[in-house]
Amino acid sequence: MYIRATGNISPQKTFGHLPLTELAAYSGNRLACIEPDYKEFIDVKQIRRMSRIIRMGVAAAMECLQEANIKVPDAIITGTAYGCMEDTGSFMTKMVEFNEELLTPTAFIQSTHNTIGAQIGLMLQCNHYNNAFVHRGFSFESALLDGMMLLEEKEVSNVLVGAIDEITNISHTILNRMGLYKQGNLSNLDIFKTRSKGTIAGEGAAFFLLANEPSANEDYAKLDGLKTFYKPAGIKEIEDNITAFLAQHSITTGDIDLVIIGKNGDVMSDRIFEQLSQTIFSKNATLNYKNLCGEYPTASAFALWLGASIIKTGTVPAALEYNGSKENKIKRIVIYNHYQHIHHSLFLVSAC
Amino acid sequence: MEKPVFVAGTGIISAIGKNVSECLDALENSKAGMGHMHFFDSLHRDKLPVAEVKLSNDDLAKLSGLPNTKSRTAQLSLIAAREALIDAGIENLSSLRTGFISANSVGGMDKTEKFFAEFLSDNNKGRLRDVVDHECGSATELVADQLGIKDYVTTISTACSSSANAIFFGARLIRNNILDVVVAGGTDSLTKFTLNGFNTLMILDEKFCQPFDENRRGLNLGEGAGYIVLVSEKVAATLKKRPAATLSGYCNANDAYHQTASSPDGNGSFLAMNGALKKAGLQPADIDYINLHGTGTQNNDIAEGTAIKRLFDPHYPKMSSTKTFTGHTLGASGGIEAVFSVLSLQHGIVYPNLRLETPMKDLPFNVETKFTKNIEVKHVLSNSFGFGGNCSSLIFSKVL
Numbered sequence A: 001m002y003i004r005a006t007g008n009i010s011p012q013k014t015f016g017h018l019p020l021t022e023l024a025a026y027s028g029n030r031l032a033c034i035e036p037d038y039k040e041f042i043d044v045k046q047i048r049r050m051s052r053i054i055r056m057g058v059a060a061a062m063e064c065l066q067e068a069n070i071k072v073p074d075a076i077i078t079g080t081a082y083g084c085m086e087d088t089g090s091f092m093t094k095m096v097e098f099n100e101e102l103l104t105p106t107a108f109i110q111s112t113h114n115t116i117g118a119q120i121g122l123m124l125q126c127n128h129y130n131n132a133f134v135h136r137g138f139s140f141e142s143a144l145l146d147g148m149m150l151l152e153e154k155e156v157s158n159v160l161v162g163a164i165d166e167i168t169n170i171s172h173t174i175l176n177r178m179g180l181y182k183q184g185n186l187s188n189l190d191i192f193k194t195r196s197k198g199t200i201a202g203e204g205a206a207f208f209l210l211a212n213e214p215s216a217n218e219d220y221a222k223l224d225g226l227k228t229f230y231k232p233a234g235i236k237e238i239e240d241n242i243t244a245f246l247a248q249h250s251i252t253t254g255d256i257d258l259v260i261i262g263k264n265g266d267v268m269s270d271r272i273f274e275q276l277s278q279t280i281f282s283k284n285a286t287l288n289y290k291n292l293c294g295e296y297p298t299a300s301a302f303a304l305w306l307g308a309s310i311i312k313t314g315t316v317p318a319a320l321e322y323n324g325s326k327e328n329k330i331k332r333i334v335i336y337n338h339y340q341h342i343h344h345s346l347f348l349v350s351a352c
Numbered sequence B: 001m002e003k004p005v006f007v008a009g010t011g012i013i014s015a016i017g018k019n020v021s022e023c024l025d026a027l028e029n030s031k032a033g034m035g036h037m038h039f040f041d042s043l044h045r046d047k048l049p050v051a052e053v054k055l056s057n058d059d060l061a062k063l064s065g066l067p068n069t070k071s072r073t074a075q076l077s078l079i080a081a082r083e084a085l086i087d088a089g090i091e092n093l094s095s096l097r098t099g100f101i102s103a104n105s106v107g108g109m110d111k112t113e114k115f116f117a118e119f120l121s122d123n124n125k126g127r128l129r130d131v132v133d134h135e136c137g138s139a140t141e142l143v144a145d146q147l148g149i150k151d152y153v154t155t156i157s158t159a160c161s162s163s164a165n166a167i168f169f170g171a172r173l174i175r176n177n178i179l180d181v182v183v184a185g186g187t188d189s190l191t192k193f194t195l196n197g198f199n200t201l202m203i204l205d206e207k208f209c210q211p212f213d214e215n216r217r218g219l220n221l222g223e224g225a226g227y228i229v230l231v232s233e234k235v236a237a238t239l240k241k242r243p244a245a246t247l248s249g250y251c252n253a254n255d256a257y258h259q260t261a262s263s264p265d266g267n268g269s270f271l272a273m274n275g276a277l278k279k280a281g282l283q284p285a286d287i288d289y290i291n292l293h294g295t296g297t298q299n300n301d302i303a304e305g306t307a308i309k310r311l312f313d314p315h316y317p318k319m320s321s322t323k324t325f326t327g328h329t330l331g332a333s334g335g336i337e338a339v340f341s342v343l344s345l346q347h348g349i350v351y352p353n354l355r356l357e358t359p360m361k362d363l364p365f366n367v368e369t370k371f372t373k374n375i376e377v378k379h380v381l382s383n384s385f386g387f388g389g390n391c392s393s394l395i396f397s398k399v400l
Helices: A044-049 A052-068 A085-097 A106-111 A115-124 A136-152 A169-177 A235-248 A267-278 A300-313 B020-028 B057-064 B072-088 B109-121 B136-147 B159-175 B192-200 B267-280 B298-312 B330-347
Strands: A002-009 A075-079 A129-133 A158-165 A204-211 A221-230 A258-261 A286-288 A332-339 A343-350 B006-014 B098-103 B152-156 B181-188 B224-231 B245-254 B289-291 B318-320 B379-385 B390-398
Touching (some): A002 A052, A002 A300, A052 A085, A052 A115, A052 A204, A075 A115, A075 A136, A085 A106, A085 A169, A085 B109, A085 B192, A106 A115, A115 A129, A115 A158, A129 B152, A129 B245, A136 A300, A136 A332, A136 B136, A136 B152, A136 B159, A158 A300, A204 A300, A221 B152, A235 A267, A235 A343, A258 A267, A258 A300, A267 A332, A300 A332, B006 B072, B006 B330, B020 B330, B057 B072, B072 B098, B072 B136, B072 B224, B098 B136, B098 B159, B098 B330, B109 B192, B152 B159, B159 B181, B159 B224, B159 B245, B159 B379, B181 B330, B224 B330, B245 B330, B267 B298, B267 B379, B289 B330, B330 B379, B330 B390
Parallel strands (some): A075 A129, A258 A332, B098 B181, B289 B318
Antiparallel strands (some): A002 A221, A158 A204, A221 A343, A332 A343, B006 B224, B006 B245, B181 B224, B245 B390, B379 B390
């Protein structure tokens, strides 16, 4: 199957399909999405009613559909770990402050985890399949698997799949108290240099239009495979899963031009990637991405966008640090991510 | 012909019982689960009846084996999912590719609420252990880990159709040869967040709900969990107890009309039911019983009823809303009602739609008012519709 189009709102200038020529740098442990002018994509009256995550999700989806030149997709599937945090926090705050009285429904209505997929469906008057996955670091992978299965089943000829997660003041305060993030005024571009505990918080909205058939226009890439594994016991089980994934697709590490890895700057968390770069991926060029988008449960959607974009041009953007040769044309990429040692995922994308 | 997916086991906990046999007994004896709030607390305690699981958090924890610090949502989930798995009696489970696909609407919100009141007064306060399982996926993982399920674990949340979607996603994982066994369904506990949310929408009934009644006033919220164990044909052949049912049809469609309201002609519901029939290769007249979404709100029941009229007229199957027993359990409702649908096929029974006084004037059919037994039920349609226009229908068929 093919990745025909993408739409990506992230802490980098990724919206509008421009090449990643300069990187946005942030100070501190919280990256924020660079939001577009929504008026181009959403009716002004609707923009006002939508909370930030809904706007980001809907705009990324609309940009993706525009690029694919598809008005109404055959299915809409979203993944979000936290859902609409701003609306949830707002309704809860009022509920506590006013002791369960004088509440209004808007924030509650928009707090449900399927709101973004539903809003996209509503705007497009799309009566088709509409689903929402909410499983922590597997939210995007589950949504993608659902979409891939729909295509395999020949139920649809295209699907819109996306992942959305936002940081709010409340969620950031709580996650920070849990000890997830680095402290101090560190730049996101330097997170791999400090070798300290913790990562930096990120967010994003990335959508993909997947299709059974190649398009006459240029597709980004072929999506050849996806695999997830849950709570592996140790490095051996991780390696076994990666080996099985490569074997399932009849390739070896020698056939991979680039491995995009989900290092997030946390020394403990990154140990897995460092071990793999000594073993399975010892001969492969690797590229980090969480210095660009931060860490969040659906960050792998940013990685898939990055991988698909690199395949489309055949090169790693000049602004990115990368340990391979920029001369080589990149035709096949494996993305390996893990979220908090619990949710591990592998993606395989290749040139059309 | 697509490969059949069998239902090998069922498990449930709801306001009318903490296992399948207690729930069946309550259904047969018309014992509804609504009442005053005993375990759950809210400012609205004297005004709004709810359908609580009749166990305190401590008693639930004793029953589930999880620490009592964990969300009620996870406790309910584990109790019902474990019952389903034991019922299925799969001996060589560890050698099979097994998944746990669960659904819920607000994750560990019951604990988050506790945290949040303190957190608001001072951002350094509130116990983190009460918010650490806030995410919907967390309850699923707590249960999967207890059940020893590791091959595939995920969570779906499409409001009130969540667990119907979990069930059919599970069936598709089997049909796509990704898994052999799937425990699928959903769970939700009562929370202030949801109760107050529904209250702002003014769709909660201050009396016991009366779905499909001309004078219906709204819904009663409930809590619980319901799971079924889905297995491939190959696994089914190895079981000592022959599975009673298959999941023969399913469809997910979107009403695309309004974020919370259903379209007057029930377009989404119509598409979901029609799609499920098509998937199952059945005609409307083949359906013996419809387990209605039937929330009791003005809007849902006329939309669902109109869609049924469009699709089934003039051959109406027996119909009832078991939410008249369990209340609306939101993310759990599709799972709980899937269990009731399978039991209907298994035992040849159809449940009453309690408290019906005046049938809806605009609909040409009547819902069941009595418990019926000793009849043959071959195909059951189960409807689950939710906010965001999410409409899903499942069809369960008797294994002949």
